[in-house]
Amino acid sequence: AQSVSQHNHHVILSEAASLELGCNYSYGGTVNLFWYVQYPGQHLQLLLKYFSGDPLVKGIKGFEAEFIKSKFSFNLRKPSVQWSDTAEYFCAVLSGSQGNLIFGKGTKLSVKP
Amino acid sequence: GAVVSQHPSRVICKSGTSVKIECRSLDFQATTMFWYRQFPKKSLMLMATSNEGSKATYEQGVEKDKFLINHASLTLSTLTVTSAHPEDSSFYICSARDGWVQETQYFGPGTRLLVL
Numbered sequence: 001a002q003s004v005s006q007h008n009h010h011v012i013l014s015e016a017a018s019l020e021l022g023c024n025y026s027y028g029g030t031v032n033l034f035w036y037v038q039y040p041g042q043h044l045q046l047l048l049k050y051f052s053g054d055p056l057v058k059g060i061k062g063f064e065a066e067f068i069k070s071k072f073s074f075n076l077r078k079p080s081v082q083w084s085d086t087a088e089y090f091c092a093v094l095s096g097s098q099g100n101l102i103f104g105k106g107t108k109l110s111v112k113p
Numbered sequence: 114g115a116v117v118s119q120h121p122s123r124v125i126c127k128s129g130t131s132v133k134i135e136c137r138s139l140d141f142q143a144t145t146m147f148w149y150r151q152f153p154k155k156s157l158m159l160m161a162t163s164n165e166g167s168k169a170t171y172e173q174g175v176e177k178d179k180f181l182i183n184h185a186s187l188t189l190s191t192l193t194v195t196s197a198h199p200e201d202s203s204f205y206i207c208s209a210r211d212g213w214v215q216e217t218q219y220f221g222p223g224t225r226l227l228v229l
Contacts, residue, residue, distance in 0.1 A: 036220075042222065043117075043206070043220050043221060043222040043223060044157075044206070044208075044220035045220075046217065046219075049217065090156065090157070098162045098170060099145060099162075099210060100147050100159050100162055101147070101157075101159075101208075101218060102159070103156040103157045104156060105155060105156040106155075106156055
């Protein structure tokens with residue numbers, strides 16, 4: 001079965017620091033990958049997604065992610081974080097059988113002003 | 114963008130009662146909706162997949178008779194927690210899939226259930 005692992009449970013950064021959140025998936029075939037963000041008290045929002053093509057995907061709010069097939073990774077990056085980026089970030093892979101998403105456990109990002 | 118709503122946003126009920134949670138796609142037709150449960154400090158766990166006009170497909174370990182799902186129209190799916198117990202207290206989130214291409218799901222804001 002497919003699975004997603006996120007290495008960092010809680011990341012604390014100062015404003016303007018660079019961010020990289022790790023995500024690894026288990027399936028070796030064609031994958032569709034997503035990053036979602038959940039701001040405090042709000043619902044999940046799509047940051048970016050990868051289906052095919054350019055492995056460097058740009059999303060909203062200055063986020064990007066790179067799909068590296070050889071490493072089974074889809075890490076999320078942002079060059080300079082802001083206090084408003086404080087949220088929980090979830091990596092997910094689309095399950096081939098039913099089209100549902102399989103989520104990682106999430107990484108909580110706290111940005112200090 | 115596509116919007117998914119959930120009602121109620123939070124509910125407190127007594128043990129043994131049933132609670133219905135609605136999930137609506139407001140500006141698109143969703144042939145498939147998903148119900149997730151989110152535990153504190155843990156990820157979202159898929160409970161069931163709901164296809165319009167057919168029976169829901171439940172994940173292993175999810176009781177069909179306890180978590181009744183109905184997807185009667187292309188814009189509405191309901192989850193009914195029957196005979197709720199304190200261990201059912203959780204955050205329930207639905208998502209709706211818009212179309213068959215580019216498989217993007219849109220999430221509702223979630224429903225916080227507290228069973229006393």
